[in-house]
Amino acid sequence: MDKDVDTLVQMGWEKEYAEKALSETNHQGLEAAINCSTRVDDLGIDISTMKTLPQVPQSFVCEECGRPLRSNDDVELHSARTGHINFKESADKLKPLTDEEKQVQMRRLEEAIVRRKMKREEEERQKCLQDEKNRRLQGKASQSAKAMFREKMMRREAEQLKRDRAEDKAYREKLLAEIEAEKAERIAKQKGVHSKEIAPAAASQSEAKSPTSPAECRLQIRTPFGQPLRGTFKSSENLGAVVLYVSQNWPMHPDSATRTTINSREITLQTTFPNRKFDEEDLSKTLNELGLCPTAVLMARRNATF
Incomplete structure (x- = not known):
């Protein structure tokens, strides 16, 4: 009480x-x-x-459709079924529900809750499916891009290998041609000396009729690494000029295309056909005197001093 x-x-x-x-x-x-x-x-x-007595709401009204509702349970049921969310209190008292009506209303409320739950679960399931689909599409796009990149790199490597082989083949053919030319020139020189020993008079006459010495000398100088050096010199220049040229264009390292300058006293030159190593006395001799005209192939080595 x-x-x-x-x-x-x-x-x-x-x-x-x-x-x-x-x-x-x-x-x-x-x-x-x-x-x-x-x-x-x-x-x-x-x-x-007396203080002003508070007004106790007797019912509720949906502001979106105007339907009167008896209690908070009715409000929740109506919101679950229609999605309406705006309600207001009312002083109008509605007729109470019978027990049977209450049971029907409760079943409707439970069914509405179940439907909303199923709808939410279905939306979540569809979202998961869409996310998985997007992930697979992104994965396929990434794999396709990687495959295209690998294929492009393989084609590029194959083309580079083809070019390298062609260059190697051309270089070998050129080298063999130069060797054959040196060999033929050496044989020709040896035959010329032999003819002079047998017939001095004939050799003198042949010398008088021989063409003049070439004015230029084309040299190919091979270093331990990198592309061979190529240069054109006057036949009257001495071997020291060639050594200086090599020292000013010596490759830096195998992976570099640039040249560097080293001390010319570190360089040694020689020929393979015939096998001859040039010493300090040869530096003052002309290229023509050393038999390097009109063309010759020289091997250059470093870390040797004259």
């Missing part, structure tokens, strides 16, 4: 009025006491001393 009085006081009632209202209704509960508020004069209480 004291609890009902405290509740009415918390609702804004004066304690004296709450006690009289409960007593007047034989303590039948809060609802009876609130209904008794219409008989304030009968209780002999000055209404001017």
Whole structure:
């Protein structure tokens, strides 16, 4: 009983009025006491001393479709079924539901909750499927890009290998041709010396009729690594000029296309056909005197001093 009085006081009632209202209704509960508020004069209480009683909502109305709803459960059911979210309180009291109507309404509420849950699960499932589809498409695109890149690199490597082989073949053919030319020139020189020993007079006559010495000397100088050096010199230049040229164009390292300068005293030159190593005394001799005209192939080595 004291609890009902405290509740009415918390609702804004004066304690004296709450006690009289409960007593007047034989303590039948809060609802009876609130209904008794219409008989304030009968209780002999000055209404001017009472606090304003709060309005208790008797029902609710959906602001989106105007449907009246009895309770919070009806509001939840209506929201679950229609998706409406805007409701307001109403002082209109609706007819109470029968037990059968309450059971039907509860079943509808449960069914609506189940449908919303199934809809949410289906949306999540579709989202997962779409995410997986997007992931696979991205994976296929990435694999395709990688495959195209590998194919492009393989074609590029194959083309480079083909070019390298063609260059190697051309270089070998040129080298063989130069070797054959040197060999033929050496044989021709040896035959010329032999003819001079047998017939000095004939050799002198042949020398008189021989063409003049070439004015230029084309040399190919091979280093331990890198492309061979090629240069054209005057036949009257001495071998020291060739050594200086090699020192100023010595390759830096196998992977570099640039040249560097080294000390010319570190360079040694020689020929393979015939096998001859040039020493310090040969540096002052002309290329023509050394038999390197009109063309010759020289081998250059480093870390040797004259």
